[in-house]
Amino acid sequence: MSLDFETPPDLSKHLLGIEGTTREQLELILELTDRFAEIGKRPIPKVPALRGRTVASVFFEDSTRTRLSFESAARRLSADTLTFSAGSSSLSKGESLRDTVEVISSYGADVLIVRHSMAGTPQRVSEWTNASVINAGDGCHEHPTQALLDCYTLKQQRGSLDGMSIGIVGDIRHSRVARSNVLAFSSLGAKVTLIAPQTLMPPSLNNWPVEVSNVLDDVISDLDACYLLRMQAERHSKGLIPSLREYAKDFGLNGRRCEMLSKDALILHPGPTNQGVEITAEVSTDPRSIILDQVTNGVSLRMAVLFMLLGQHETSKQDEVQE
Amino acid sequence: MADRERRMTPPFGGVFVASARVMTRDDMRRAIRRMAHEVIERNQGSEDILIVGLQTGGVKVAENLVKALEEIEGREIESGCLDVALHRDDIGLRPVVPEAATNLPDLIDGKIVVIADDVLFTGRTIRAALDAICHFGRPRSIQLAVMVDRGHRELPIRPDYVGKNLPTRIDELVDVTEEGVDLGVMRK
CATH class of the missing domain: 3.40.50.1370 (Aspartate/ornithine carbamoyltransferase)
Known part of the structure; x- marks a missing residue:
């Protein structure tokens, strides 16, 4: 089925996605x-x-x-x-x-x-x-509503998304949140970097307005906001990552990485969190975390x-x- | 007349054509001053008075009323603004505009709330405002001040303080701006 994204969707009738919106x-x-x-x-x-x-x-x-x-x-x-x-x-x-x-x-x-x-x-x-x-x-x-509330939460903190550097970390391949957010963040003027092991990247990133990294430690200090995704074990076929422990070691936001993060960066997560996998308990309560604002x-x-x-x-x- | 009334009044896309200026800037200033005195007289002072302007046309009226009260009484008068769009019975007729905010003090229990609006017409806006204010608390009393009462009420509502009583035809429009009050019609 081919969809028409030339004309923006009529948002007074349905909200089916961020794709195509202005x-x-x-x-x-x-x-x-x-x-x-x-x-x-x-x-x-x-x-x-x-x-x-x-x-x-x-x-x-x-x-x-x-x-x-x-x-x-x-x-x-x-x-x-x-x-x-x-x-x-x-x-x-x-x-x-x-x-x-x-x-x-x-x-x-x-x-x-x-x-x-x-x-x-x-x-x-x-x-x-x-x-x-x-x-x-x-x-x-x-x-789409998750992406919109994330944009609203970031805008509430910073006034505007224009020029922000936002890293989306984790299971991009299986994440509808990542997809909607890439579209919404970049539409509002932010620069988006996807950060994940290659096996968790979507098969094709054609036309996505993003940069890509496979090593969180390389890019973390440049981020204005670090958006962590939930590891979606229920959508996985086996073998995409060696083990959750190894994933947590390379891509989880822990106390050490939190220190590499700039002091006015923001930490977001769409919930529910897998504590100890993509985020540790100490990071959830870091003052830079705006996870509860997202919920409100x-x-x-x-x-x-x-x-x-x-x-x-x-x-x-x-x-x-x-x- | 606020921009959204202008946009939402048939014929759609028409322009407001004034036929007569019924109040000048000075008339409005004097009317505000008189209403301020009446508020003080009726309430034996300005204790516990809270002036609430209705978005969007009433906000300016409220501001002026507050200024006049402050000059007369020599003390600060509490004020706020209220957007009643979400409390109306004809919702869907008017778009909620992002710029129309509600901002009331935290505590309105026991206050004498004076609602300020530019034009009193069917009374439906005021009904919605009464409803909204009662969601915020239990004021001691609620009174109503309007710059123009143009008649054609559809609800048993009457103003306590009136700038000018202006008999109108139902298809006419009353436009209140800082320059004065105009009576006219919408024309394509």
């Missing part, structure tokens, strides 16, 4: 997020903006952060939530993906938040339903995304506006 579209979402972050600080962190709308999270793969933050974002906007998780559903009786999606849509869902282990599933789902679709992670393809910002960013999809639909149809 810098202006990304910046608008980040600015909107600021407004929604303020709501989170109110004594009652809730506004009636999406009252009567239904947000369904449709997760065929496990998740803590993404699902919980989408659901709390929906509730802060007063939307109703439906939760589907593959483990406890009729999937085990052999119901197909398409039937499942149609059932959820007919319960009145206005937006489906889809996570699946197969790349392209959210795109496919969007062809089967009238609801909006948000990609919450599809296989090794994209995870996840809710505000996802409020902005939900509102972008659901809150402004009728703008052009309505012909009556009052002051």
